[in-house]
Amino acid sequence: MNKTLEKDKNQIADLLKNATKQALDFIENIDNRFTTSQQTALKEIEKLAEQGVGTKQSLHDFIQKYDKILVASTGPRYWGFVTGGATPAALVGDWLASVYDQNTQSIKGDGDISAQIEFETIAMLLDLFDLPKDFLGGFVTGATMSNFTCLAVARQWLGKQKGFDIAKEGMRTGLSFFSATPHSSAIKSLSMLGVGSDNLVLVNTLDGSREAIDINNLETQIQMIDAKEFILISSAGTVNTVDFDDFKAIAKLREKHNFWWHIDAAFGGFAACSPKLNGLLEGWQDADSITIDCHKWLNVPYESAIYFIKEKHKLLQVATFQNSNAPYLGDPLKNFNYLNFLPENSRRLRALPAWFTLKAYGKEGYREIVERNVELTNSFAKLINNHEAFKVLAPIHLNTVCFTLSDENKDSGEFLSRLNKTRIVFMSPTVFAGRKAIRAAFVNWRTTQKDIELAFVAMLKSL
Numbered sequence: 001m002n003k004t005l006e007k008d009k010n011q012i013a014d015l016l017k018n019a020t021k022q023a024l025d026f027i028e029n030i031d032n033r034f035t036t037s038q039q040t041a042l043k044e045i046e047k048l049a050e051q052g053v054g055t056k057q058s059l060h061d062f063i064q065k066y067d068k069i070l071v072a073s074t075g076p077r078y079w080g081f082v083t084g085g086a087t088p089a090a091l092v093g094d095w096l097a098s099v100y101d102q103n104t105q106s107i108k109g110d111g112d113i114s115a116q117i118e119f120e121t122i123a124m125l126l127d128l129f130d131l132p133k134d135f136l137g138g139f140v141t142g143a144t145m146s147n148f149t150c151l152a153v154a155r156q157w158l159g160k161q162k163g164f165d166i167a168k169e170g171m172r173t174g175l176s177f178f179s180a181t182p183h184s185s186a187i188k189s190l191s192m193l194g195v196g197s198d199n200l201v202l203v204n205t206l207d208g209s210r211e212a213i214d215i216n217n218l219e220t221q222i223q224m225i226d227a228k229e230f231i232l233i234s235s236a237g238t239v240n241t242v243d244f245d246d247f248k249a250i251a252k253l254r255e256k257h258n259f260w261w262h263i264d265a266a267f268g269g270f271a272a273c274s275p276k277l278n279g280l281l282e283g284w285q286d287a288d289s290i291t292i293d294c295h296k297w298l299n300v301p302y303e304s305a306i307y308f309i310k311e312k313h314k315l316l317q318v319a320t321f322q323n324s325n326a327p328y329l330g331d332p333l334k335n336f337n338y339l340n341f342l343p344e345n346s347r348r349l350r351a352l353p354a355w356f357t358l359k360a361y362g363k364e365g366y367r368e369i370v371e372r373n374v375e376l377t378n379s380f381a382k383l384i385n386n387h388e389a390f391k392v393l394a395p396i397h398l399n400t401v402c403f404t405l406s407d408e409n410k411d412s413g414e415f416l417s418r419l420n421k422t423r424i425v426f427m428s429p430t431v432f433a434g435r436k437a438i439r440a441a442f443v444n445w446r447t448t449q450k451d452i453e454l455a456f457v458a459m460l461k462s463l
């Protein structure tokens, strides 16, 4: 064995202690850590040395070189995009996932059965979201891959309706996809799936600063292209205004039309955690597939998201992702193996951080995080509305404030750049209703009223 490697093997306890020390240094100072990087580019790219320096020295070098450029994206005032943190339990689960280093595939058999943990986590998540048990679920790296997974099975379904097997025979033209305000990753998924993002039919949104689908216009467009069967990509939480499509109305459409119904609920799905908010999702249990991001509001580390696909579609799912050449005999759930159900083959025990955090904090824990984030959203919106320099642009539906400067002659982009440079808070730019705007999204478990106040002071200073 290589000498350095052997030395590391013998001092693993010390090495992990050093790593823990560094982790604590980062976590315990997260509230005060900068939110934008202090350095723009690496001064030099290292060459790979012939002889390694061992883990202790590598940790030292890592801290010297990188600690100062890594931002507090997991901290309480990182409100750009939709950025979750990591709860203590999630972090423990994430560390242990690396320690156990399973290749999570099967639930029974002679070898690995770590997928049992994933099954249990999926069942707990169905409980958390108050969804029925007739969904199969699994972990992928993010909501983009979840949208991809769901839409791949949807595409297989659509092919079947038309009498062909896309997984075997390849893509066909003439497939119809509809959506009103799809997330960019759903469009990217259509590109990756060979459908072509230009083939997505955009449906009108409802009047008045809304991003939710106009069902009447959907019906008109269905008739215009005479779509006998199609895929509908609906939203539980659009990015700019966190608007929700009307799921009861969409469910009702099924009496008239034959379609696969997908919901991108990457973060909006967490409204289900609260009895005050779950009305937004009424009817969503009838969807064929649902995307949920775990590295957002579940507050587990990157990379973690799940898909829920109705179990009745399991043969289509296997037809799409089947890895073995042997045709499946009988029920694919009998000899269940994740590699036949999703894009990846080898995969880590990605469910473990979610398992830990769900077990540690339960339904009540998530209700509190979600409700607190929503209260903070409203509190922040109120501060903005009460100040003459700012203007909230879109109605607050859940956990995001979309705002701009009241003075149309002032550039909100320049303001945002000054604000982010204060390093107190981080928000991201957007465009809403043709106007340059700023978004602040609240999904971090650490955020409190004190953070709202600190950020607002920084905003006033940046005017």
Ligand SMILES: *Cc1c(COP(=O)(O)O)cnc(C)c1O
Residues within 6 Å of the ligand: 082, 141, 142, 143, 144, 145, 183, 185, 186, 237, 238, 239, 264, 265, 266, 267, 293, 305
């Ligand atoms: C964040 C997000 C995605 C993409 O998620 P990734 O985790 O970045 O892949 C998709 N849809 C919605 C609504 C999102 O908010």
